[in-house]
């Protein structure tokens with residue numbers, strides 16, 4: 001199976017999960033990225049079962065609306081049973097690195113409101129120790145150089161994501177060379193650096209369910 005076929009299979013499983021587990025008329029949070037895009041296309045097939053969605057990026061909002069799916073402002077939503085999104089790396093404890101698409105801040109905010117985070121990945125994303133994938137850190141533009149020096153003190157090699165501005169008007173530093181043995185601790189430490197908006201570690205609030213696409217089918221893992 002190709003990677004796209006695996007993403008397609010897990011996207012279908014996630015749409016089935018939503019149809020089976022979420023009360024009719026619910027609001028669904030939707031992530032960003034290529035796997036999330038496959039999910040949006042599958043969600044469109046069961047869109048009559050949900051009331052609306054909340055999008056984690058402008059790109060996701062556009063794709064949802066292209067399917068005729070209603071997208072709400074998060075400020076108008078107090079209850080969301082589920083948030084579905086991909087990841088760049090995920091451990092068996094369902095801690096993740098996210099932000100390869102640069103949408104980490106909005107993803108973390110939408111996920112915080114949801115009762116359950118359902119992560120959709122192909123098997124290449126499951127790792128023992130995170131950090132091979134460079135950790136994205138969203139920074140306020142004027143703090144870029146300062147934050148980069150602080151990240152170097154923590155043992156990372158930050159690289160500015162060239163030509164990229166987030167939906168929030170900020171920059172991304174991709175931090176290479178970290179072996180992340182304490183994801184929740186590092187998530188907190190990075191959040192203390194002045195000028196950091198969000199970091200791509202989703203460990204304090206990891207996923208609740210992982211739907212993992214393998215050539216033998218979609219495996220379900222829970223925390």
Ligand code: 5RP
Pocket residue numbers: 031032033034035036085086087088097098099100101102103104107
């Ligand atoms: C975007 C993300 C994505 O979920 C992550 O990059 C995975 O993307 P893909 O499904 O394309 O591999 O965090 O900010």
